[in-house]
Amino acid sequence: MLAYPETQARAHAELDAVIGRTRLPTFADYQHLPYIRAMVKEVLRWRPITPIVAHRSTEDDWYEGMFIPKGTLCLANLWGMGRDPEIFGKNTGDFDPARYLDASGCVVPGVFDLKKEGHFTYGFGSRICVGRHMADNSLFMNIAILLWAMKIERKRDASGWIRPLDVDGWVDVGLVALACFITNHRVGANTSVSADVRSLSRSSSLHDSRMLLRCLHRNVSCGGHEREVIL
Numbered sequence: 001m002l003a004y005p006e007t008q009a010r011a012h013a014e015l016d017a018v019i020g021r022t023r024l025p026t027f028a029d030y031q032h033l034p035y036i037r038a039m040v041k042e043v044l045r046w047r048p049i050t051p052i053v054a055h056r057s058t059e060d061d062w063y064e065g066m067f068i069p070k071g072t073l074c075l076a077n078l079w080g081m082g083r084d085p086e087i088f089g090k091n092t093g094d095f096d097p098a099r100y101l102d103a104s105g106c107v108v109p110g111v112f113d114l115k116k117e118g119h120f121t122y123g124f125g126s127r128i129c130v131g132r133h134m135a136d137n138s139l140f141m142n143i144a145i146l147l148w149a150m151k152i153e154r155k156r157d158a159s160g161w162i163r164p165l166d167v168d169g170w171v172d173v174g175l176v177a178l179a180c181f182i183t184n185h186r187v188g189a190n191t192s193v194s195a196d197v198r199s200l201s202r203s204s205s206l207h208d209s210r211m212l213l214r215c216l217h218r219n220v221s222c223g224g225h226e227r228e229v230i231l
Contacts, residue, residue, distance in 0.1 A: 001152040003167045004095050008152065011035055015148045025144035027137070033144060034107045038097035040139045045088070045119035046095050051079035053123050081120045 001008040014035045019025050053076050061068045068074065083092040089099060100118055102108050122129040154162050
């Protein structure tokens with residue numbers, strides 16, 4: 001969202017049109033938020049959590065004239081596959097959810113014909129990720145609620161200039177599956193983030209929480225109920 005503010009603006013517009021300011025997004029809104037759904041697909045293609053996955057051949061095989069003996073460890077470069085210009089277009093290095101939408105703004109069914117996922121991040125074949133549906137649903141709801149509630153932007157320096165951002169200035173060692181450990185990805189030390197965000201203050205009743213719901217929405221004054229949110 002920091003690197004592509006126009007993407008955030010389009011998501012905000014969709015959320016405002018469909019959800020409004022009186023309630024939070026729910027799964028009932030899924031079909032009516034095609035751009036948010038496209039963002040889920042695009043973030044998985046653009047920055048796959050497993051850039052490379054390993055499979056072992058169960059029998060002798062041939063591929064484009066190359067003999068692959070049984071038991072060979074084969075590494076699939078998901079990062080490279082997700083950046084194939086013949087499939088995803090020339091701007092594969094950019095975060096562009098619109099690549100998954102048709103001219104009317106709807107998610108194209110089976111776009112790119114990649115088992116209807118639209119990317120290779122979940123793997124393929126009999127070893128495809130069994131948690132992919134939960135991952136998609138979690139990403140959808142997290143993105144929808146976060147962007148409904150806040151506007152994420154870069155801070156400015158003392159001179160008023162927006163501070164630079166290097167989206168490639170980090171190291172991703174991926175998912176270490178055997179150790180069941182997910183590494184932390186850090187934004188560069190020179191990058192600062194500001195978020196225009198409203199959060200529910202601690203209230204003694206559900207009624208009070210509902211009254212403060214409007215304070216969650218970006219660009220809405222909370223009447224003194226603003227609280228710092230740590231992401």
